[in-house]
Amino acid sequence: MKMGKINDIFESKSVVKTFTLCVFTFGLYVIYRLFALTKQVNGSVRNPISSWFVxxxxxxxxxxxxxxxxxxxAKGNPELLIFSKLMxxxxxxxxxxWLIKVRNRINLITGVGKxxxxxxxxxxxxxxxxxYIQYKINQLLLVNTEQRHVESRAI
Structure with missing residues (x-):
């Protein structure tokens, strides 16, 4: 596992706070978080997620x-509802x-397998x-921090 640079790329965030923001912002926080994760992973991979895609x-x-x-x-007409559903x-x-792209790149960066x-x-x-992605990032960061702490005490 490429744990050394994990702390430089990702940061720990409260999963409860992440969940709450996802719900109370009607999904806007999900988009924001995906955007932020994309920026984080794009700096660490050879095949970044395209800006046009984002x-x-x-x-x-x-x-x-x-x-x-x-x-x-505005009590819109039925055509607007159909348009909205299609969109x-x-x-x-x-x-x-987008989720798959971010997930695959995080797995690549961390070097983990199934x-x-x-x-x-x-x-x-x-x-x-x-x-879920934030939960797994938090797990990685915790283990990495503990591993670094043990290594520093051994020196």
């Missing part, structure tokens, strides 16, 4: 969200693809999103 994913998500808000607040479908495809308890499971990553 911009497209964020744009489609915002269009979907705002069209739904307009539909409910939500496209947004969901972008979202899952046999490792730190491996980001694709099913759990898809369903629990940034909450």
């Amino acid at each position: 911009i497209s994913a964020v744009s489609v998500h915002l269009i979907s969200l705002f069209s739904l808000i307009i539909f409910f607040t 939500h479908l496209v947004s969901s495809i972008f979202h899952v693809t 046999e490792s308890k730190f491996w980001l499971n694709p099913v759990l990553s898809s369903f629990l999103h940034v909450i």
Whole structure:
């Protein structure tokens, strides 16, 4: 496991706070967190996630969200609801693809495989999103910090 640089790339965050922000921001924090994770992993991999992909994913998500808000607040017509649902479908495809890209790069950076308890499971990553990813990052950081502490005491 490439534990040495993990602390330089990621930071520990409260999983409860992450969950709360995901719920109370109607998913906007999920997009923000994916964006932040993308910036973190892009600096450490040879094959970064494309800026155009990220911009497209964020744009489609915002269009979907705002069209739904307009539909409910302005008593929009049925066509707007259909448009919003279609945009939500496209947004969901972008979202899952983005999650997979981030997950794969985190697994690459950390050097973990399926046999490792730190491996980001694709099913759990898809369903629990940034909450699960943050939980696994926290686990990695804790072990890395403990390992560094033990090594420093041995010297």
